[in-house]
Amino acid sequence: FLLEARQSVGRVVGGINASILSQAARSRLGVRVLGRCGDLEGRWLSTGTREPVSYKHEIPEDEPRLLEMVKEFYDRASELIDIDEGEMELIKGCDAVLRVTFPFKRKDGTVSVIQGYRAHHSRHRLPVKGGMRFSSSVDLQEIEGMASLMTLKCASVDVPFGGGKGGVRIDPEKYTEHELERIVRRFTTELAKKSFIGPGRDVPGPDLGTGSREMSWMADTYVKLFGGTDIHAYGVVTGKGYSMGGIEGRTEATGLGVYYCLREFMSDKVVMKRAGMGEHAATNLVGRSFIVQGFGKVGYHAALYIHRAGGKIVGVSDRKGAIIRRKGLDPVKLKEHKNSCGTIDGAYEDSDLDEVFRDEDVPKLLECEADVLVLAAFQQQIHCDNAELVKAKMIVEAANGPVTPLAEDILDEKGCVIIPDVVASAGGLTVSYFEWLKSLSNVRFGRLTKKWEERNKLMMIEAWEEIGGDVDADKRDKILQGPSERDIVFSGLADSMIVAAHQTVETSKKLDCNLRQAAYVNSINKIHESIKHAGLLLA
Known part of the structure; x- marks a missing residue:
């Protein structure tokens, strides 16, 4: 009875939304249509101002809110796992x-x-x-x-x-x-x-x-x-x-993690074949075209490291504008202009650009052609109304929840590979863990071992020179230099992202599922093992 009553209320609210408030009126009033709540049918209204204009869009009525969206992804993954339904509810709740x-x-x-x-x-x-x-x-x-x-x-x-x-x-x-x-x-x-x-x-x-x-x-x-x-x-x-008590490398951690993750996925022949980019994964990022939505800390550093690795950044957007330049964009130049002017718009003359989007047209960047689309802005940017227009062969979720379940279904049908947020955007979390460890130990990474490592390397060089080897001065200095805290942090970050990417790909191949389902399956299994070994207290 209670369920039927709540469904009726939901349908009434949905009817009010459809009959009284037009799409334009909802936009003016700052009212957003939010999708299903769990298994309830109905639409729920939520007031409140939205994000800056470049990320502002009406979320289609058929799309769930973020919480229900994540639960939907949980449910899809649970179909591939042999876990008791009650235990699954415990993990999901x-x-x-x-x-x-x-x-x-x-x-x-x-x-x-x-x-x-x-x-x-x-x-x-x-x-x-x-x-x-x-x-x-x-x-x-x-x-x-x-x-x-x-x-x-x-x-x-x-x-x-x-x-x-x-x-x-x-x-x-x-x-x-x-x-x-x-x-x-x-x-x-x-x-x-x-x-x-x-x-x-x-x-x-x-x-x-x-x-x-x-x-x-x-x-x-x-x-x-x-x-x-x-x-x-x-x-x-x-x-x-x-x-x-902060740590070196935290600022660029999420964006650098996106790069490490993307590099590993694009090195796998099966993943590249699924995305329609051929089986020759040895080419990796070199020569591939990239569009980056969002040019904050995450978007900038992801673009910077992709650019350094030989990828071509052909499109970028921020809160005020979006630009396309097929010859390529320089992330450093864009960053310098944004620091001085508050936006990337104007970093290049319009005549030197292939396309420019401003104000309400900024989201059209998502529809431009590129091999890879990096979503580093906000949640629910690609949904059922614009997924069909996306031309990228691969999408990287550098933000939290930027692709909805319905959009993923459409993109899967098109053959677009999605690297999920729970893997791609975990770089910041990983380095935060390192910072937490540093705070517990109250000592900088490398402080206790740096000189010891330099001494050992010196002994190896001297032994090599004694048997007739030769090391020039520049190489000698580089070899002798012990690791800084930043070096150690980036090394640990790279290892963490590489392992997570490989685990995701292997599970995807084993279960014949997409990368998000594989990542969720891996995480859910790890959580389940932890709970199982700990036992249920007072149950």
Whole structure:
């Protein structure tokens, strides 16, 4: 009876949405149509401002929200796994969610109510790990969905954490730096009061709308509260500034991880054949064309390393514009222009470009021809209404959830290979794990071994020269140089991404499924093994 009643309510809401609000009206009012909720039929309305104009689009009514989208991917993978239905529900469900509200007095004297969320999707391993985002689009279902993805990411790259996610529902661009600091410190205090933060419990990191500045504020607040009794207090967050115990290489970690991951997938003959790019995988990235949607930290560094490896960046977009140049784009030139002007638009003269998109036309970049499309912007960018228009042979999910289930079905039919987010965008998580380890040990990576390694290398060179070998001065200096923290971090990141990519490809071949299903199967199996060996407490 309850199910039928909720379905009826859903149909009524859907009818109101269809009959009263036109598509244009919904856009003007900032009202978004959200898809199915679980197995309920009906449409649900959610108010709130959307993301910047370049990523603004109406999500089709047939598409689920992010949380239901992730659950749908879980269900598709579960059909390939021999796991009890109840155990699968345990793995899929969210362990705990915290919602806090607090009053905030602004500089002009007005008072607003701030809403914040933190979700612990799975505590099968502790601490849980996940970003902290500041965005006007933040809501509970988004946070739960992102936390669920984090659980899968951790398992994918063998990081011994559970998945979490948090956010504050504000537009950070509308607040002063001092106001943002007060919000961060108050929210951190609220999390601490509810035991939703701590080096061994929950370790946030930077995400949409936050960075090392906000993470440093969070760390300082926690240390002020608990530093006297917790020697590992600075391990409470990752992505901190280096002077606060951060780690070298964290800024470029996600984008570099995308590159490592893409390089491995494009080195596999079966994957390349599926994508219609031939079996000659030895060519790898060289000469291939790439479009990058989103030119923030992730998009820029992914483009930079792809460019250095011989790939041709033919298209890029940011919040204000998108450009296509078939001769190739220089990521460094684009970055320098964006740093000075706030956008990539204008880095090249329009006459030197093949296509330029501005304002509401920016999403048309997704429809341009390229071998590989890197999605580094926002969730649900490719959906059932535009998937058929995508011409790329391969898609890399450098953002969280940029391709919906219905879009994936269409792309699979077209032969487009999708490298899933739970593998491709796990580089930041991996290096955050390294930073957490550094905070626990309170010592820089390489500090204890760098000179010892240099001494051993010197002994090897001297032995070689004693038997008549010769090493010129430049090579000698390079060989003798011990690894820096950045070298060690990048080495560990490369290994993690390579192993995850190989595991995904092997499972895909074994089960004859797409790469997302393979990645989910691998992660779910790892989580299930952890839960099985731990046992169910008080069950």
